[in-house]
Amino acid sequence: MILLQAQQVARHFGADVLFENIDLDIQEHSRIALVGKNGAGKSTLLKMIIGEQAPDEGQIVTKKGLTMGYLAQNTGLESDKTIYEEMLSVFDKLRQMEQNLHKLEAQIADPNADHASKAYQQLLSRYDQLLHDFKEQNGYGYENEIRSVLHGFHFYPEDHDRPIASLSGGQKTRLALAKLLLEKRDLLILDEPTNHLDIETLTWLEGYIQNYQGALLIVSHDRYFLDKIVNEVYEITHGKAHYYKGNYSNYIVEREKRAQLAWKNYEKQQTEIHKLEDFVNKNLVRASTTKRAQSKRKQLEKMDRLDRPEGPEKNMHFRFKAEHESGNVVLTVSDGAIGYEGQIIAEPINFELRKRQIFAVVGSNGIGKSTLLKSILGKQPFIKGKATFGTNVHPGYYDQEQHNLHPQKTVLNELWDDHPTTPEKDIRSILGSFLFSGDDVKKMVHSLSGGEKARLLLTKLAMKHDNFLILDEPTNHLDIDSKEVLEQAIKEFDGTILLVSHDRYFINKVATSVLEIAPTGSTLYLGDYDYYVAKKEEQAELAEAKAKATQPEVVTKKEISAGKQSYAQSKEHQKMERKLTRKVAELEAKVEELDENKTELEQAMALPENFNDLDKMAKLQAQLETITAQLAQAETDWENSSMELENFNSEN
Structure with a gap:
C-alpha cells in the first residue's frame, strides 16, 4: 500500500530552480535513502513531505490517517520533564489502559458482585477485550522497551531522573531520536540521524531500525548506515530526481552504468543523425536520389x-x-593518560606512528578521542605520560570545532592573510578548487554553512604542505561526493595521518590501522575498519568460550572442544566466503572492462578515417577478435564463480 506520493513537485527561488518534476513513492515498509550534494534540496523536500513547506508546483498526497515522525538536522528534544518521564509520555494511552484494567479487576473481585448477572458477564467480556488489546500493544513490556532504547543511546538507569533541560545539544538530539523510535509512526523521516552518534551507538541503531515496522525515509552521509538500512535510493542532481533499486553501494554501480548507457545511446544517435544529415546534404539536389534524401530528411524530423x-x-x-x-618515526605516545581537571578518562595510551601510516582513532563518545589529539599537539597537557614528535615532523591540525577560522574575515582573506606573498589570482584559483568561486570568496566566514567552513578548513590545511596531518572529524558537514574527494586526497598523500572519525566507511577506505581508546587504555589493530570489527568479534567469541570453560559443572570438556571446533569452522567458512566473493567481484570488473574495450574498438572501426584504411582495419579486427575471445572466457569464468559462491552459501 502506498503511504505517500510526491507528484511533480518543484521549488523555485525567483527565476532559479532548486528542483522540479520530482516524483517519489513511499510504500508500507519502504526503506528509502534520499541522496545528493549539499544544497541539492534534500532537506527542503523533506519539509514539503511533512507539510512544513508547500511545493511551488505539484502536490504531496498521503494515505488517510498517516502518522509521521520527523527528525530534523541537529534538532534536540526540549522538555521540562526528566528523561524517563518524557519517554514514558509516549505510552500515555497504554498506561491509561493499564489503569482501566486495574479498575475492572477491582470490580470483578468485588465480593458483592452478582456473578450470574448479565452485567457481570459483560464486565468480564470488557476486561478480556481490554486485556487482549493491552497485551497486543506490548502493555507488559513497554517499560523494558524504554530502558532498552535509552541504553542503546547511552542513557543508563542513573541518567533516567536527569532533567532534559540539563542535557547537551548532542544528548538532546539522541533523545529526540529515541522518542521517535518509541512512537512507532507509520513513516519515520530522518535528516542526518547519525550526527552525534559514536560507532557503538550507530551499530546498535542499525540493528534496531532494521526491525522497524513502519516505512523509513532517510537523508544521511553515512554510507555504511545506508548500506545496512535502505533498499531504494532517490538521487537529486541537476534539479531532477532519479530512482535506483538497491542499497547505497548498488546505487553507485547502477548510477555509473546508467551514465555510461546514456552517453552510449546519445553518441549512437548523434552518429546516426550525422550520417542522415550528410546523406541529405549530398543527395537532395541530385534528381536520381532526391526522393531518398527527402525520405531521410523526414526521418530526421x-x-x-x-x-x-x-x-x-x-x-x-x-x-x-x-x-x-619526515623521519621514519613520526610520533610516539608513551604511557599517556588523558582527561580534564586532573580526572583521568583513559590510560595508559601507548603507540608509535611511522611515516606514511594512517591511524584512525575510535572509541565511544566522551572517551577522549579529540582530547588525545589536543594533548598530542600540546593544546591540552597529558595528565600522565607524553607525546614525542620525530625528526623534521611538521604537524597540521583540522579542528572539528572550527576554531581555526576567523568569523570576521572574508573567505578570500582567511586564506590570503596566511599567504600574503601569493598572488590574489592564485589564491582565488585554489579557493575555486574547493568550490569557492566568484562572489563566494567575498562571503564572511561567520555566514558560511557547516559544509562551507569544512571546505575552507581543508583549503587552509592543503596550503600549508605539512607532512603530518592530525584530523578531528574531517568528514563532518561534508556531503558524500566531497568525502570521496577527501578520501582520495588522503590515500595519495605522501605524509602521515592521525585522524578521529565516526564515519566507518571513511575509516575503512583510508586507515592502515585502527587505534581503539577505552578507559583501560589503547589497543592497536593493524588493519582497516572491517578488520577491526572482525577482530573484536573474534575476541568476544573467545572471551565467551573462555567464560564457559571456567564453568565445568555446566559445560563439559567435550562441549568446549565442540565449541572451539565450531568456531574454527565458522571462521574458515567466513574466510572461504570472502575469497569467493572477492573472486566474483574481480571477474565482474574484468567483464565490464573487456566489454568497454570491445565497444571502444567497434566505435573506432566505424570511424571514416579507419574504415577506409585497410591496414588499420585489419589490426583493429584482430584486436576485436582477441578482446571478444577474452570477454567470452571472462563471462564463463564469472558465471562459474557466481555459481560456486551460490552453491557454497546454500550448502553452508
Whole structure:
C-alpha cells in the first residue's frame, strides 16, 4: 500500500530552480535513502513531505490517517520533564489502559458482585477485550522497551531522573531520536540521524531500525548506515530526481552504468543523425536520389532526439602535498593518560606512528578521542605520560570545532592573510578548487554553512604542505561526493595521518590501522575498519568460550572442544566466503572492462578515417577478435564463480 506520493513537485527561488518534476513513492515498509550534494534540496523536500513547506508546483498526497515522525538536522528534544518521564509520555494511552484494567479487576473481585448477572458477564467480556488489546500493544513490556532504547543511546538507569533541560545539544538530539523510535509512526523521516552518534551507538541503531515496522525515509552521509538500512535510493542532481533499486553501494554501480548507457545511446544517435544529415546534404539536389534524401530528411524530423547527458555535478578537487619529508618515526605516545581537571578518562595510551601510516582513532563518545589529539599537539597537557614528535615532523591540525577560522574575515582573506606573498589570482584559483568561486570568496566566514567552513578548513590545511596531518572529524558537514574527494586526497598523500572519525566507511577506505581508546587504555589493530570489527568479534567469541570453560559443572570438556571446533569452522567458512566473493567481484570488473574495450574498438572501426584504411582495419579486427575471445572466457569464468559462491552459501 502506498503511504505517500510526491507528484511533480518543484521549488523555485525567483527565476532559479532548486528542483522540479520530482516524483517519489513511499510504500508500507519502504526503506528509502534520499541522496545528493549539499544544497541539492534534500532537506527542503523533506519539509514539503511533512507539510512544513508547500511545493511551488505539484502536490504531496498521503494515505488517510498517516502518522509521521520527523527528525530534523541537529534538532534536540526540549522538555521540562526528566528523561524517563518524557519517554514514558509516549505510552500515555497504554498506561491509561493499564489503569482501566486495574479498575475492572477491582470490580470483578468485588465480593458483592452478582456473578450470574448479565452485567457481570459483560464486565468480564470488557476486561478480556481490554486485556487482549493491552497485551497486543506490548502493555507488559513497554517499560523494558524504554530502558532498552535509552541504553542503546547511552542513557543508563542513573541518567533516567536527569532533567532534559540539563542535557547537551548532542544528548538532546539522541533523545529526540529515541522518542521517535518509541512512537512507532507509520513513516519515520530522518535528516542526518547519525550526527552525534559514536560507532557503538550507530551499530546498535542499525540493528534496531532494521526491525522497524513502519516505512523509513532517510537523508544521511553515512554510507555504511545506508548500506545496512535502505533498499531504494532517490538521487537529486541537476534539479531532477532519479530512482535506483538497491542499497547505497548498488546505487553507485547502477548510477555509473546508467551514465555510461546514456552517453552510449546519445553518441549512437548523434552518429546516426550525422550520417542522415550528410546523406541529405549530398543527395537532395541530385534528381536520381532526391526522393531518398527527402525520405531521410523526414526521418530526421520525426526522430525523438536525446538530450546531451549532463556530466557529474562540480566537485572540489585538491591534493595534500608535504613540502618536507619526515623521519621514519613520526610520533610516539608513551604511557599517556588523558582527561580534564586532573580526572583521568583513559590510560595508559601507548603507540608509535611511522611515516606514511594512517591511524584512525575510535572509541565511544566522551572517551577522549579529540582530547588525545589536543594533548598530542600540546593544546591540552597529558595528565600522565607524553607525546614525542620525530625528526623534521611538521604537524597540521583540522579542528572539528572550527576554531581555526576567523568569523570576521572574508573567505578570500582567511586564506590570503596566511599567504600574503601569493598572488590574489592564485589564491582565488585554489579557493575555486574547493568550490569557492566568484562572489563566494567575498562571503564572511561567520555566514558560511557547516559544509562551507569544512571546505575552507581543508583549503587552509592543503596550503600549508605539512607532512603530518592530525584530523578531528574531517568528514563532518561534508556531503558524500566531497568525502570521496577527501578520501582520495588522503590515500595519495605522501605524509602521515592521525585522524578521529565516526564515519566507518571513511575509516575503512583510508586507515592502515585502527587505534581503539577505552578507559583501560589503547589497543592497536593493524588493519582497516572491517578488520577491526572482525577482530573484536573474534575476541568476544573467545572471551565467551573462555567464560564457559571456567564453568565445568555446566559445560563439559567435550562441549568446549565442540565449541572451539565450531568456531574454527565458522571462521574458515567466513574466510572461504570472502575469497569467493572477492573472486566474483574481480571477474565482474574484468567483464565490464573487456566489454568497454570491445565497444571502444567497434566505435573506432566505424570511424571514416579507419574504415577506409585497410591496414588499420585489419589490426583493429584482430584486436576485436582477441578482446571478444577474452570477454567470452571472462563471462564463463564469472558465471562459474557466481555459481560456486551460490552453491557454497546454500550448502553452508
